[in-house]
Amino acid sequence: MISKKVVLRFPEEIAGKPLVSDICKKFDLTFNIMRANIFPRKEGILTLEISGEKASFTSGIQYLKDNGVSINFVEESINRDENKCYHCGFCVAVCPTEALTIINRKTMKVDLFKDRCIACGYCVRVCPAKAMSLPEEF
Amino acid sequence: MVSFAIKMTRRHKLSVFKVNKTIEEINDKIKRGEAVVVNAEEMIDIVRKEGAIEAAKKVDVVTTGTFGTMCSSGALLNFGHTAPKIKAAKVWLNDVEAYGSLAAVDLYIGASAVKKGDPLNAVHPGRFEYGGGHVIEDLIAKKPVKLSAEGYGTDCYPAKRIEMEIFIDDLKEATLLNPRNAYQNYSVATNSTDKTIYTYMGVLKPGFANATYSSAGQLSPLLNDPFYLTTGIGTRIFLGGGVGYVIWHGTQHNPNEERNERGVPKTGAGALAVVGDMKQMSPDFIKGASILGYGVSLSVGVGIPIPVLNEEIAFFTSVSDEEINAYIFDYGHDYPLKIDNNYGLTNYKELKSGFITINGKKVPTAPLSSYSGAVKIAETLKQWILDRKFFLTKPSALLPQSKDYEPLKYLKKYEKNL
Ligand code: SF4
Ligand code: SF4
Numbered sequence: 366m367i368s369k370k371v372v373l374r375f376p377e378e379i380a381g382k383p384l385v386s387d388i389c390k391k392f393d394l395t396f397n398i399m400r401a402n403i404f405p406r407k408e409g410i411l412t413l414e415i416s417g418e419k420a421s422f423t424s425g426i427q428y429l430k431d432n433g434v435s436i437n438f439v440e441e442s443i444n445r446d447e448n449k450c451y452h453c454g455f456c457v458a459v460c461p462t463e464a465l466t467i468i469n470r471k472t473m474k475v476d477l478f479k480d481r482c483i484a485c486g487y488c489v490r491v492c493p494a495k496a497m498s499l500p501e502e503f
Numbered sequence: 504m505v506s507f508a509i510k511m512t513r514r515h516k517l518s519v520f521k522v523n524k525t526i527e528e529i530n531d532k533i534k535r536g537e538a539v540v541v542n543a544e545e546m547i548d549i550v551r552k553e554g555a556i557e558a559a560k561k562v563d564v565v566t567t568g569t570f571g572t573m574c575s576s577g578a579l580l581n582f583g584h585t586a587p588k589i590k591a592a593k594v595w596l597n598d599v600e601a602y603g604s605l606a607a608v609d610l611y612i613g614a615s616a617v618k619k620g621d622p623l624n625a626v627h628p629g630r631f632e633y634g635g636g637h638v639i640e641d642l643i644a645k646k647p648v649k650l651s652a653e654g655y656g657t658d659c660y661p662a663k664r665i666e667m668e669i670f671i672d673d674l675k676e677a678t679l680l681n682p683r684n685a686y687q688n689y690s691v692a693t694n695s696t697d698k699t700i701y702t703y704m705g706v707l708k709p710g711f712a713n714a715t716y717s718s719a720g721q722l723s724p725l726l727n728d729p730f731y732l733t734t735g736i737g738t739r740i741f742l743g744g745g746v747g748y749v750i751w752h753g754t755q756h757n758p759n760e761e762r763n764e765r766g767v768p769k770t771g772a773g774a775l776a777v778v779g780d781m782k783q784m785s786p787d788f789i790k791g792a793s794i795l796g797y798g799v800s801l802s803v804g805v806g807i808p809i810p811v812l813n814e815e816i817a818f819f820t821s822v823s824d825e826e827i828n829a830y831i832f833d834y835g836h837d838y839p840l841k842i843d844n845n846y847g848l849t850n851y852k853e854l855k856s857g858f859i860t861i862n863g864k865k866v867p868t869a870p871l872s873s874y875s876g877a878v879k880i881a882e883t884l885k886q887w888i889l890d891r892k893f894f895l896t897k898p899s900a901l902l903p904q905s906k907d908y909e910p911l912k913y914l915k916k917y918e919k920n921l
Contacts, residue, residue, distance in 0.1 A: 451570065451790060451802065451873045458705045458715055458869035470855055473874035490630065491706055493572065493792035493802070 571872030628796025701796020735898025747779025
């Protein structure tokens with residue numbers, strides 16, 4: 366059983382196809398929608414957590430790719446430049462998933478749990494020191 | 504006889520304190536490597552365990568620190584004469600406008616100036632990618648900065664336009680000159696409206712969904728010297744990684760704000776104007792800040808040593824997070840309209856726990872001022888003193904004082920509660 370957060374990008378031509386429900390039926394995967402956006406030029410962006418058996422997960426992802434969906438794995442995407450971060454806390458106020466949070470209430474250092482991140486990009490815009498980054502695709 | 508009598512009373516000055524030390528004595532101890540220096544967090548337990556009198560006997564210096572965005576900061580630079588000379592009336596550093604109408608080649612760049620052509624809040628919330636705060640950080644990081652200037656041409660200063668690269672080490676003077684830093688305390692911000700707002704207190708979500716605060720609490724300089732007894736004009740301090748000085752009270756300094764039973768103000772209150780040599784500073788403690796939807800600012804690291812001259816100062820420096828209160832204000836509605844209203848009083852222990860209560864509802868909090876940075880500053884300052892590189896100063900004049908201060912008033916109240 367694996368479970369990964371992915372950002373799917375649907376170009377206009379395929380935005381209407383039921384690809385996500387296809388992968389559930391065909392590959393026995395389950396998903397949880399974390400964020401959905403449709404942009405003016407009709408391109409769609411969907412952030413999902415997809416879970417299932419490893420083999421079916423791989424084939425499901427392949428199926429989406431074959432149908433023209435571009436896929437980015439969230440977990441490896443968010444990055445914090447440790448030289449720039451000075452642990453102010455501005456990002457803690459906006460992170461919706463507590464991927465950025467403060468565990469140690471004595472040192473008050475800001476922790477980053479990459480596995481909780483859904484690549485929403487709020488911290489990237491909010492960080493006054495520009496320490497947070499996501500690859501351009503996001 | 505008369506003068507003898509005066510001398511006698513001075514020496515045996517009817518001190519109200521049981522412990523009486525002088526700055527000179529403490530500096531001698533520093534010189535001999537015997538001074539006991541602790542940070543303001545460590546002082547809490549010492550006073551709780553041993554009492555204020557024993558603590559005052561034992562500890563000589565308490566170091567404090569704070570590291571947060573501090574608007575009302577800027578740099579005073581002199582870039583030296585060019586050939587031919589220019590009387591620079593308009594100046595830009597990396598396309599950020601500075602103020603040039605000081606002399607020929609002096610300029611002042613404010614931390615909150617934005618870069619030429621910045622879209623500001625045209626697409627709200629604006630990003631404010633680069634501005635005065637970043638120029639100051641770049642200079643301190645020893646990066647080249649593009650200087651462009653325009654003059655109208657005079658007989659003695661004929662050039663009308665120059666463009667050159669400057670490096671901090673080539674400048675005759677590079678002085679950080681901040682009219683208001685190290686606010687004594689600060690408000691807690693929240694948002695009552697139904698829209699997300701983008702403020703200098705960070706992003707505040709609708710319907711009181713979060714709250715932010717901006718103080719180092721128990722480590723913050725003026726919260727450990729609530730009546731400005733040892734911090735005054737001329738006090739030598741840690742500023743941005745180098746040595747600096749307090750030169751005046753900060754703009755908006757208000758010593759008469761409401762205080763709690765320990766004498767600690769419940770809101771902004773005091774502030775400091777500070778100065779320091781940028782060539783000594785480090786980008787670890789001075790950072791340009793882009794505040795979403797608000798503008799550019801500068802994060803400044805300030806640390807102040809407090810000489811423990813008597814038991815009252817020992818008591819004041821032992822203040823802990825739960826003994827420092829802060830009012831909660833609505834930045835969505837009341838604050839912008841200057842409506843005098845608050846949503847209750849909290850304290851830094853609650854704020855740092857991650858939740859406060861507003862209207863009976865649990866609201867998550869986030870800091871905006873780096874507490875770990877404040878610890879690093881207090882520890883660095885401690886090390887400087889232990890290494891005999893940093894000595895304490897007696898202020899040449901005091902800051903505007905509070906009418907609430909009377910010697911021992913608060914310590915006595917506190918002892919009664921023990
Ligand atoms: S806002 Fe930026 S600098 Fe501040 S704690 Fe978050 S990542 Fe670090
Ligand atoms: S992008 Fe930043 S704010 Fe969004 S979930 Fe990830 S860490 Fe949190």
